[in-house]
Amino acid sequence: MNEHQGKYSGIKITAVETFLVEGNCCFVKISTNEGITGLGEGSISDNKVGTIAQCIKDMKGHLIGKDPTNIEYLWQGLYRWNRWHVGVLFSTALSAIDIALWDILGKVAGLPIYKLLGGAARDKVRIYTGGGGKSGVQHARSIGCNAVKTxxxxxxxxxxxxxPMPWDLGRAVKQIEEMRLEGGDDFDILIDAHGRLTPTMALEYCKAIEPYRPFFVEEPIQVEGSNDALEWLSDHTTVPLCMGERNFMKWGFQDIIGKRIVSYLNPDIVHCGGISEFKKIAAMAEAQYIQVSPHITYSKVGVTAEIHVGMNCPNSVIQEMSTYAAEPFKETTDWRDDLFFGHKYQIENGFVTLPDTPGLGLELNEEVAKAHPYVPFLRPELRFEDGSVEDN
Incomplete structure (x- = not known):
């Protein structure tokens, strides 16, 4: 037992609070009798944030009085004591709590989370930003990245x-052709189809862009049902496929991994079950030589948690950072830059590193959070040209 662990041997959870913030963000703060707190994130990209906050509050009774450092016990309890434990809202609430518990454990141990997971498997984590066309490639290059998602x-x-019906395949392919010409062979192009393509559309698109060597095509089709259509697509194209953003818990990845249907998984740490479950999913994928690229979350809390697991998991090869990739180059700031106390991302030449700050390395600025309350946001209503509903 080290000095930190001995000092906090009687630590217990005393409070669980949620903060709903503009941008569909839900944060959880877990407090203890020793004055140590943990921060987690349970955000989602539509108007279900209040439901997730209520899920977290519903789990509070299983947490108060418990030792927060027994993370696996609490994860198993929260999952199994709640009989209905399937669904993204439940898994997001559980993920938020799990991340906060790891934050507490790191502070108790006086170590960053990635050290608790077994230490670093690499010196730094490769990142990519977002952008389309030639300008997207140029922007990525300007901030030191040699990878961009469109x-x-x-x-x-x-x-x-x-x-449109038919959709403009030629326009979609030309975009990738132009990006490859602009980026050259030493530049990676990642593509997110966002589940908006039918299997037939996805196949013709993937076949057409094969000569331009995309890093992967993410969510080429929808995720519901069996993986038969995804397996069919994988068997008919050489383009690497990626899935996982909307899969949750290890069981949601089991079939894809077991059949090695994709080359990459992109679990979202605020949906898949938190740090604990992400680590297990990555290990399952490693056994099938599937690489991992964590999906960007909704705030620095989730992204930072993913960088911690990215530092540790040997098959986690690139981290989605979106606008955070340009943080060192920002000339102006807004309230989002003041939402958290703690370290700023250390980014250089397309890689990010973390300081050895105990735990997650971030604290919520509660005054800023309260000044920017959550406002419900509905996703746009996409349709095909004939008026039928398209996925979004």
């Missing part, structure tokens, strides 16, 4: 809510 332009040029 999406196929599925909707009409003059109407971003309507998918």
């Amino acid at each position: 999406g196929p332009p599925v909707t009409k040029v003059d109407d971003n809510l309507t998918v």
